[in-house]
Structure formats: C-alpha cells, structure tokens
Amino acid sequence: MNPAKVALVTALAGGLSIGAALLGERWIDPEGGGIPLAGLGQGEPVQWPEIRLPDLAGHEHSSDTWxxxxxxxxxxxxxxxxCLEELPRLERFAQRHADAGIRVVAIAVDRPEATRAFLAAHPVDLTILLAELETITLTRRLGNRVEGLPFTVAFDARGRHVFSHLGALEQDQFEQLAARLDAPSATPR
Incomplete structure (x- = not known):
C-alpha cells in the first residue's frame, strides 16, 4: 500500500475523531429529531454553491442544472x-425519491482513475462528479469543519441550506431528510 495514502488516511481519521469530539454538540439537532444540522454560525443563510465539476466522461456539470x-x-x-458503506444507501434513496424531484449528486474527492476503477467494479446509478482542489474548501464553507468524509449537505428547492452531516448516514436518516425536503416550507412558491 502507498505510504503517503496510509499517512493521509491516518491523519484524516485522527482529525475526524478530534473534530467530532470538539464540535460534536454543534452537529446534533437540538430538538432531538435525529437529523444532525451543522452549526453554520451567524449571518446570512448558506445558499447552494455555484459549482462546475466534471463527470467521469469529462463533461462539465453546473449547479444551475438542479x-x-x-x-x-x-x-x-x-x-x-x-463512504463505500453509505453509497448503496444513497443510491437507493436517489432512486426512491427521483420522482419527487430530489436531485442527488455524489462528488468523488479522489483521483479520477481511482474513482473510475472503483465504479467499474461497483457500479452505481448516481450522478458522479469529480472534485477539484477547491471542493475541499467548499465543503468547509458548507459546515465540514474537519474536512472529513463522507459529508452530506442538502438544500431545499429554493437553494437554502437545510442539512449537513459528517459521517455515513443510515437509510432511515436519508428518509427523514426526504421528509424534511418535501415539507411545505422547502418547496418553491
């Protein structure tokens, strides 16, 4: 195994553990509803970001698409x-809620060749985009203070941030998120 990759994974795991311990209380829904929310601080609400990222074929996708x-x-x-444990649950969620208009985009924070090799062996029916260097900065702006993976963030139909979670989500948590996104306050007027 590549020593640099081992060091990176070890540092990431250590940082994730320390960050989760230090910031854990800010990631828990104060109402106890089971949906963790990022404490994004004061000020203007976070809107979905302007992104332009390539897919595996090199075609660029823009956030305007969604x-x-x-x-x-x-x-x-x-x-x-x-991440690999969560990916099939994310795929099931995306398929189950596609007719409701919920869009799901999986952004691979990895080398393109590693992502292609993994998906060739484990195909999924999801929109897969490839992260660029600025993507890590983007996750930090969206509430991922420790820059760990997996990281999930959701926006309602108006583009308002409604959810952030660091760590793998279970299927029931995805379903709770769908209910939140389908809420009347989440639909456009």
Whole structure:
C-alpha cells in the first residue's frame, strides 16, 4: 500500500475523531429529531454553491442544472470505508425519491482513475462528479469543519441550506431528510 495514502488516511481519521469530539454538540439537532444540522454560525443563510465539476466522461456539470429542485450533495472517496458503506444507501434513496424531484449528486474527492476503477467494479446509478482542489474548501464553507468524509449537505428547492452531516448516514436518516425536503416550507412558491 502507498505510504503517503496510509499517512493521509491516518491523519484524516485522527482529525475526524478530534473534530467530532470538539464540535460534536454543534452537529446534533437540538430538538432531538435525529437529523444532525451543522452549526453554520451567524449571518446570512448558506445558499447552494455555484459549482462546475466534471463527470467521469469529462463533461462539465453546473449547479444551475438542479435549480428549482431539492439537492443533496454527498462528498465521498473510494478509499473511505464509511463512504463505500453509505453509497448503496444513497443510491437507493436517489432512486426512491427521483420522482419527487430530489436531485442527488455524489462528488468523488479522489483521483479520477481511482474513482473510475472503483465504479467499474461497483457500479452505481448516481450522478458522479469529480472534485477539484477547491471542493475541499467548499465543503468547509458548507459546515465540514474537519474536512472529513463522507459529508452530506442538502438544500431545499429554493437553494437554502437545510442539512449537513459528517459521517455515513443510515437509510432511515436519508428518509427523514426526504421528509424534511418535501415539507411545505422547502418547496418553491
């Protein structure tokens, strides 16, 4: 195994553990509803970001594509075991809620060749985009203070941030998120 990759994964795991311990209380829904929310601080509400990222074929996708629909961005990597456990649940969620207009985009924070190799062996029916260097900065702005993976963030149909979670989500948590995105306050007027 590549020593640099081992060091990176070890540092990421340590940082994730320390960050989760230090910031854990800010990631828990104060109402106890089971949906963790990022404490994004004071000021202007976070809107969905302007992104332009390539897919595996090199075609660029823009956030404008999903305008007017609830959007879930999931940041993952082929070297991240919790990400790989979560990916099939994300795919089931996307298929189950496609008719409701919820868009799901999985953004691979990995080398393109590693992502292609993983998906060739484990195909999924999701929109997969490839992260660029600025993507890590983007996840930080969206509430991922420790820059860990997997990281999921959701926006309602108006583009307002409604959810952030660091770590793998279970199927019931995805379903709770769908209910939140389908709420009347989440639909465009």
């Amino acid at each position: 305008s007017g629909h609830p959007l879930i961005l999931n940041f993952w990597a082929a070297w991240c075991p919790p």
